[in-house]
Amino acid sequence: MRGKSGQAARRSLAALTAAAVLLGSWTAALRPEGISLPRMLMRVQLGGWGAAAAAESGAGQGRFSPLTNFLVHDSALLTAVRDVLPGGEKEDAAGENSETKEGTVLRDGDESAEDIAAESDNGVAAKTIRPASEKGYLVWKDVYITNTSVHDPDLETLMRERPAARLTDELPQVLILHTHGTESYTMPPGQEYNSDGATRTTDTDYNVVRVGDEIAAVFEEHGISVLHDRTLYDAESYNDAYSLAGEAIDGYLEKYPSIHFVLDIHRDAIEGSDGTPYKVISQVNGQNAAQLSIVVGTDGSGAPHDHWQENLKLAVLLQQDLTEHYPTLMRPMYLRNSRYNEHATTGSLLIEVGAAGNSLDEALYAARLFAGRAVAVLETLR
Numbered sequence: 001m002r003g004k005s006g007q008a009a010r011r012s013l014a015a016l017t018a019a020a021v022l023l024g025s026w027t028a029a030l031r032p033e034g035i036s037l038p039r040m041l042m043r044v045q046l047g048g049w050g051a052a053a054a055a056e057s058g059a060g061q062g063r064f065s066p067l068t069n070f071l072v073h074d075s076a077l078l079t080a081v082r083d084v085l086p087g088g089e090k091e092d093a094a095g096e097n098s099e100t101k102e103g104t105v106l107r108d109g110d111e112s113a114e115d116i117a118a119e120s121d122n123g124v125a126a127k128t129i130r131p132a133s134e135k136g137y138l139v140w141k142d143v144y145i146t147n148t149s150v151h152d153p154d155l156e157t158l159m160r161e162r163p164a165a166r167l168t169d170e171l172p173q174v175l176i177l178h179t180h181g182t183e184s185y186t187m188p189p190g191q192e193y194n195s196d197g198a199t200r201t202t203d204t205d206y207n208v209v210r211v212g213d214e215i216a217a218v219f220e221e222h223g224i225s226v227l228h229d230r231t232l233y234d235a236e237s238y239n240d241a242y243s244l245a246g247e248a249i250d251g252y253l254e255k256y257p258s259i260h261f262v263l264d265i266h267r268d269a270i271e272g273s274d275g276t277p278y279k280v281i282s283q284v285n286g287q288n289a290a291q292l293s294i295v296v297g298t299d300g301s302g303a304p305h306d307h308w309q310e311n312l313k314l315a316v317l318l319q320q321d322l323t324e325h326y327p328t329l330m331r332p333m334y335l336r337n338s339r340y341n342e343h344a345t346t347g348s349l350l351i352e353v354g355a356a357g358n359s360l361d362e363a364l365y366a367a368r369l370f371a372g373r374a375v376a377v378l379e380t381l382r
Helices: 002-033 208-221 241-255 308-325 360-379
Strands: 062-064 071-073 112-115 126-130 138-140 143-147 174-177 226-228 261-268 277-284 287-290 292-297 333-336 348-355
Touching: 143 308, 174 208, 174 241, 208 226, 208 261, 208 360, 277 348, 277 360, 287 348, 287 360, 292 308, 308 333, 308 348, 308 360, 348 360
Parallel strands: 126 277, 143 333, 174 226, 174 261, 261 348, 292 333
Antiparallel strands: 062 071, 112 126, 138 143, 277 287, 292 348
């Protein structure tokens, strides 16, 4: 026992030392720009609610929604992109993310991952992911759900009723945000925004914020009022991003009770069991679109989430519509224990647009396809 205790103590000391070195190197990377950690995040300015300016950085730009004229600001941009923390995210006090969401590993027998010819854009191996059978999934019509939650919902009974969320005539109607706003894609050779090839950037022309811009534009073209929060909540702290985003969502809903739909736009990171990274592709009208997936949270982590089944109904309705129009655009949905801030409304969803291996163009095309059908579904919920 004494020998085992000594080994455990040495392992703990080594882990603490490694963590200290990592923290020191990350802090040093930020210091040359003079950006203090408490001021790296510029919150969305909502009158008296939670305004925090990063004055010394001079960063952050306003964006107006053409339809609604709501002004939102970006986070202060950092000059160094932080790598993904080993092991993914920690569980926060609110149970928003007790499961690691960072990345998906393809496993033999779980899904039929078909190799397809990749366009010579960014050189990443391409697959189209689709269920090989109903085994291991919850299934309703054409919707397949990977269920890792503690729940076993009866989809036939659940889908007999409409989702509770309603699209009203009050403005704004939809909130789009990005808990992990620095998530980005793989650019073609010569167009990389990071010399080390990392797929995270604070440049909102290249990360998932740009994808959110595309979705918002399609919504607004069809008369749906959008408030797009372009803040990079993971730029200050990846592990605290859900808490920071949750505070922002609460502020928005208090300020604008007309919002009944909240879309948190991410991208996945997909690799094979051997560690090979993949892009996920659906060919629509002869063009490569990134495959999407919907993540629905529950109260399985112990955090309150009384209406998770309403979010699930909305997700299933949306996925069924998308699959009817674009049979391979959607990957199987995920039902998980964590809330991912989806307890905020009865119309809250987390959307993964492609993977780190996809190109930005593939993600933008997918975003337009998704948004077009989402408009049609939301219009049925008036």
